[in-house]
Amino acid sequence: MFESLGNMGVLTGSPGIIYAMVAASVLLDVFLPVLPSGVLVITAATAAAAGTGAATGKVPGEVPDLLLLTLVAATASVLGDMVAYRLAWRGGARLDRAIARSRRLTSAQERLGSALADGGGPLVVLARFAPAGRSVVSFVAGAAHRRVREFLPWSALAGLAWAAYSVALGYYGAQWLGTTWLATGVSVLALFAAGAGAAFVMRRRPA
Numbered sequence: 001m002f003e004s005l006g007n008m009g010v011l012t013g014s015p016g017i018i019y020a021m022v023a024a025s026v027l028l029d030v031f032l033p034v035l036p037s038g039v040l041v042i043t044a045a046t047a048a049a050a051g052t053g054a055a056t057g058k059v060p061g062e063v064p065d066l067l068l069l070t071l072v073a074a075t076a077s078v079l080g081d082m083v084a085y086r087l088a089w090r091g092g093a094r095l096d097r098a099i100a101r102s103r104r105l106t107s108a109q110e111r112l113g114s115a116l117a118d119g120g121g122p123l124v125v126l127a128r129f130a131p132a133g134r135s136v137v138s139f140v141a142g143a144a145h146r147r148v149r150e151f152l153p154w155s156a157l158a159g160l161a162w163a164a165y166s167v168a169l170g171y172y173g174a175q176w177l178g179t180t181w182l183a184t185g186v187s188v189l190a191l192f193a194a195g196a197g198a199a200f201v202m203r204r205r206p207a
Helices: 002-007 015-028 037-052 066-089 092-101 103-117 122-129 133-143 148-177 181-204
Strands: none
Touching (some): 015 037, 037 066, 037 148, 066 133, 122 148, 122 181, 133 148
16 A cells, blocks of 8 residues: 555655655645645555554555654644734734624634633634634634734644644554555545534534
8 A cells, every 4th residue: 555655646755755745735724725734644644554564564665753743744733823823913904804804704703712811722722623724713813913822832732633633543544444545535534524523513612
């Protein structure tokens, strides 16, 4: 499976290239939520499972390290959050007017501001798993001029939780189902299911 991933262009080159691809995708998907950052992390973790020999009994050359992969994805997530946060902070009146025109963003701004002020930062962690939730939270936190010390720790926890969950899905999926495309597909579905669940909980959360 590791070789097939490389042949199909999903994972090519040294682990350093893989880390760079993952970091770039995770960092940028705060602006482009359609980027498959979660899929890349899971695929890299599946390859890492092959490299440990846990699923195949063989070590097929250079593969990503699980801990380093988790740290790279988590760090890129936090950096992306902070870039979006700072851009929104400096967005000025134009951004404020854009948020005011959107009922969804206005509601998110009010809810996030209240949640952070009341110590309800778990909303930031939950939003990291929801589709586009990370983007909304980061931009709204900046536009609302929330203090860095209120937002950054929760962003770090959210990034680490999301990265660890994604890596675990890829790794244990490979252990249970083997290093096949089926394992990767099931792991990706589990990630999407977590996102759908997070979105549902956020919608049900009282304002």
